[in-house]
Amino acid sequence: xxxxxxxxxxxxENEPYEDALVDGVHVDDPQTLAPATPVSVPRAVVRPLVNGxxxxxxxxxxxxxxxxxxxxxxxxxxxxxxxxxxGCAGLxxxxxxxxxxxxxxxxxxxxxxxxxxGENWFTSxxxxxxxxxxxxxxxxxxxxxxxxxxxxRELGEPLALSPVEDRPTEPLLERLAAWxxxxxxxxxxxxxxxxxxxxxxxxxxxxxLDSNIEIRMPAWTVALTLADHRVGPTLDGRARDTxxxxxxxxxxxxxxxxxxxxxxxxxxxxGLLELEDWALVDFSASAVGVDLxxxxxxxxxxxxxxxxxxxx
Ligand SMILES: [Zn+2]
Numbered sequence: 001x002x003x004x005x006x007x008x009x010x011x012x013e014n015e016p017y018e019d020a021l022v023d024g025v026h027v028d029d030p031q032t033l034a035p036a037t038p039v040s041v042p043r044a045v046v047r048p049l050v051n052g053x054x055x056x057x058x059x060x061x062x063x064x065x066x067x068x069x070x071x072x073x074x075x076x077x078x079x080x081x082x083x084x085x086x087g088c089a090g091l092x093x094x095x096x097x098x099x100x101x102x103x104x105x106x107x108x109x110x111x112x113x114x115x116x117x118g119e120n121w122f123t124s125x126x127x128x129x130x131x132x133x134x135x136x137x138x139x140x141x142x143x144x145x146x147x148x149x150x151x152x153r154e155l156g157e158p159l160a161l162s163p164v165e166d167r168p169t170e171p172l173l174e175r176l177a178a179w180x181x182x183x184x185x186x187x188x189x190x191x192x193x194x195x196x197x198x199x200x201x202x203x204x205x206x207x208x209l210d211s212n213i214e215i216r217m218p219a220w221t222v223a224l225t226l227a228d229h230r231v232g233p234t235l236d237g238r239a240r241d242t243x244x245x246x247x248x249x250x251x252x253x254x255x256x257x258x259x260x261x262x263x264x265x266x267x268x269x270x271g272l273l274e275l276e277d278w279a280l281v282d283f284s285a286s287a288v289g290v291d292l293x294x295x296x297x298x299x300x301x302x303x304x305x306x307x308x309x310x311x312x
Contacts (some may be wrong), residue, residue, distance in 0.1 A: 001131055002131065003103070003131050003132065003133060004050045004051050004130055004131060004132055005050070005051050005052070005132070005136060005140075006048065006049070006050060006130075006132045006136065006137055006140040007048075007049045007052065007140055007143075008046050008047065008048055008049065008063070008140060008143070008144045008147070009046070009047040009049055009054075010044060010045070010046055010144065010147050010148065010151070011044075011045045012042050012043070012044060012045070012151055012155070012159070013042070013043050013045050014040040014041070014042055014043075015040060015041050015042075015043045015160065016039075016040050016041075017039045017040060017041045017166060017167045039167075041160050041166065041167050041168075042151075042155050042157065042159050042160065043159070043160040043161070044063065044148055044151065044159050044160065044161045046061055046063035046144065046161075047061055048061055048066075048078075050121075050130055053118060054118055055117060055118060055121075055130070056079060056113070056116055056117050056118060057118065058079075058116040059079035059080060059081070059089050059091065059116070060079065060080055060081065060082050060089075060163055061078060061079055062077060062078060062079065062080045062084070062162065062163055063144065063148075063161055064161045064162035064163075064176075064179060065077050065078060065080075065162075066078060066141065067141060067144070067145060067161075067176055067179075068176070068179040068180055068182075068183050069097060069183060070138070070141060070180075071097075071099050071104060071134060071137065071138060072097070072099070072183075072187070073096075073097060073098050073099045074096070074097060074187070075094035075095065075096055075097075076094075076095055076096070076097045077091070077094075077095065078095050078097075078106065079091060079095070080163060081163070082163060083163065083164075084162065084163035084164035090112055091112065092111075093109035093110075093111060094109065095107065095108050095109065095113075099134065101134075102133055102134050102135070103131055103132070103133060103134060104131070104132045104133075104134050104137045105129050105130065105131050105132075106129065106130045107127065107128065107129050108128035108129070108130075109128070110128065113128050114128060145173075145176075148161065148172055149172060149173060152171060152172050158170060158171055158172065158175075159172050161175075162175075162179075193220070196245065196248055196249060196253065197220040197223065197248075197253060198253065198257060199257065200219045200220045200223060200253065200256060200257065200263075201218070201219075201220050202311060202312050203218075203219040203220075203260070203263075203309050203310065203311055203312060204216050204217060204218055204219060204309070204310055204311075204312050205217050205218075205219050205222055205263055205264065205267050205307060205308075205309055206307065206308050206309070206310055207267070207302055207305040207306070207307045208305055208306050208307075209298065209301045209302065209305045210301070213298070213301075215272070215298070215302065215305075217275065218312075219256070219260075219263050219309055221275070222256075222263055222266050222267050222270070222275060223248060223252050223253055223256055223263070223266070224244070224248070225266075225270055225274060225275050225277070226252050226266045226269075226270060227244040227247050227248045227252055228244060229270060229274070230247050230251075230252070231243045231244050231247060252266075260309040263309050264307040264308070264309065267307060268303055268307070271299060271302060271303055272295065272298055272299045272302035272303075273295065273296070273299050276295060
């Protein structure tokens with residue numbers, strides 16, 4: 001295993017800030033109709049260097065994602081589209097950050113990074129993994145943070161960093177603390193989800209409506225929808241969450257884990273329209289060579305479809 005050195009190249013670009021135009025007047029906030037003068041926003045452009053060489057020129061590096069996750073193992077979108085949506089740039093598989101004792105690895109997915117990482121990083125047989133010592137890695141991240149804050153101080157206004165923020169109003173360190181807080185809350189929710197759903201989290205329900213249409217949704221969202229259905233409409237808020245958690249843990253998940261046919265049975269019983277609310281986030285339907293019909297038109301065929309549960 002090769003251990004590499006991580007560093008960052010930082011530059012500042014001035015990005016035009018497009019405020020809203022309401023009745024011909026530029027406004028910062030369409031709610032208050034406060035007039036705004038056209039401005040440009042300073043944005044940090046960060047490029048990661050490994051052994052002094054750029055890692056990837058094709059995609060936008062998201063320093064905010066890295067500085068949020070730091071040295072916590074898990075998936076991380078190190079590279080993304082300029083709009084902040086990785087899928088928009090054709091990046092569909094996760095890059096994985098792995099902390100292993102004194103080492104930190106970045107594992108890039110084959111597609112599309114085999115073809116788009118800078119030249120000559122890896123031989124054709126090698127996995128796409130960069131390895132750093134944790135100490136040097138954290139030192140590089142701290143150095144980047146210091147550089148960003150120094151630039152922000154010099155500019156005298158908040159420096160945009162994340163590709164999804166256009167005109168930040170808080171200083172970078174405050175936003176970074178908030179992002180890290182959200183990340184920790186998300187990780188806690190994920191760990192609770194793992195406790196509740198276990199192996200169902202890694203499985204999908206696949207319904208084949210006909211040879212051209214396949215609907216795929218996470219098995220755990222089927223369990224969640226069934227819990228919602230069982231609890232009924234009378235409870236609200238926290239009482240509802242508690243009741244759903246109880247029925248999930250006591251009844252639904254054990255029965256689905258006992259037999260995956262119970263996932264299928266639940267999906268048939270609930271039907272597509274009821275599942276859609278919960279499953280929407282991860283809902284995907286692929287139709288090759290046909291226009292996808294409206295959800296309502298798929299509802300009935302969904303009940304009759306052949307279904308199976310597969311590993312994601
Ligand atoms: Zn985009």
